[in-house]
Amino acid sequence: MQYRRIQLEVEAIFHTDGSFAPKRIYFDEKPYEIDRIIRVRPYCPRVVGCVAPIQYTVLVEGAQKKIYYEADSNTWFSIKECDKT
């Protein structure tokens, strides 16, 4: 199985203590509300190239999803499985 890194457009809220949390993900130009953040932890997925990302396990439309924030590039991404070509 191969994996691909999918860059995401994410709206986040920045709190007064400097922390931030994702609120909404835009995918195929459609907004998806993040209902709840279940878990936040530093985690390197090792199946796609990345530098010390933070993994957010979130609830989107009732389904659990994992998205990542990479401070090094200041971007958000998710990981998609794809067939070996």
Next chain:
Amino acid sequence: MSERAILHSDLNCFFASVERVLNPEYEGKAIAVCGSIEDRHGIVLAKSELAKQAGVKTGMVIWQAKQLCPDLITVKPNYEYYSKFSSLVRDIYYRFTDLVEPFGLDECWLDVTNSHIFGTPYQIAEKIRTTIKRELGLTVSIGVSYNKVFAKLGSDMKKPDAITEISRENFRDKIWNLSVSNLLYVGRATTKRLNERGIFTIGELASSPLSVIQKMLGVNGVQLWHYARGEDTSRVMHRDFVFPAKSLGHGITCNADLENEEEVWRVILQLSQDLGHRLRVHNLSASGVKLSVKSDDLKVRQYQAPLEIQTQSPFEIATAARRLFKSYDWDKKVRALSVTAIGLSAESKPFQIDLFADLERHDKQKSIDDAVYIIRNKFGDKSVCAASLLGNLKMPDNSERNSVLPGKMFE
């Protein structure tokens, strides 16, 4: 006083591991991070576990490495990322202790004597190992002991991704059978001298009379003897400690061999530009110059001499290096050069002037250097330069640099 708890953490195949994290398609493949063939630096800088098993060694020429391992994938170094990951790993160490002493980009000592809240030293090592793997995707070997030297030996024992504990009770079994060349600061020359006296293992060194070792190796021998016996008492420095630079150097492997003194002078002058700038930035002056010359048969000759007047001046450093080069025997062409400013001290520190030194000339040169520095600051590095530095210097764009990293552990 309770026993010290020292960890030595060594990132496994660091450069190659970082490349694998950045490019997961390298997983399960033999890869080697190599210098540029075009810049005549085509050697293996680091290799993955699989490449190591195939016999690829650091420092090997690329074509030799590929002969040993035909499937070897060679990649160019990404020093920016190696620095970044090194810093990220250190941030993890700082979660457990403030006493963290780097030993290069991929190794660190940690003093966790007072970090009981995180568990026993072994448990702390285990937490560090799993955290680095989980958060950064890198593996690490950690040695746990009561002194730095044994902790380092411990981290060398099991690779990759492992922890080795060496205590006062078991060090004779674990350490004393190892070859003496494994001991910190025992290089090829020292190993040879010890072997000539029938000392082949660390245990044999430890059991030898101190007077014999001292006679053979002097003050350094005494230190090694204590190291072998587990009597190293050197401390782990605090994370904020900055090692005072003892020397600053700049070296280059030329694109093509240098064939005459004029070509050598131009390279020396160019190397000295960067040196002078770094001395200025660090507010240091040099009281001596060292010149290393590598000929096309890869032999290295070193020359060094004191300077008449302590200086930051690139021109004065270059002139001194050029005088040293007069000793070079032109039986071979020159492949690489390195100029090092030695005997560093603070620029503001008063120094004894040589009776015959030309102070007026030195002051004039300083005025010129100050003016050049101001112009370059305002208009860029290339805005002004010596006329002799125009044209082809036979130098690649990205020149090597000696990092100001501690080559000796904190005592």
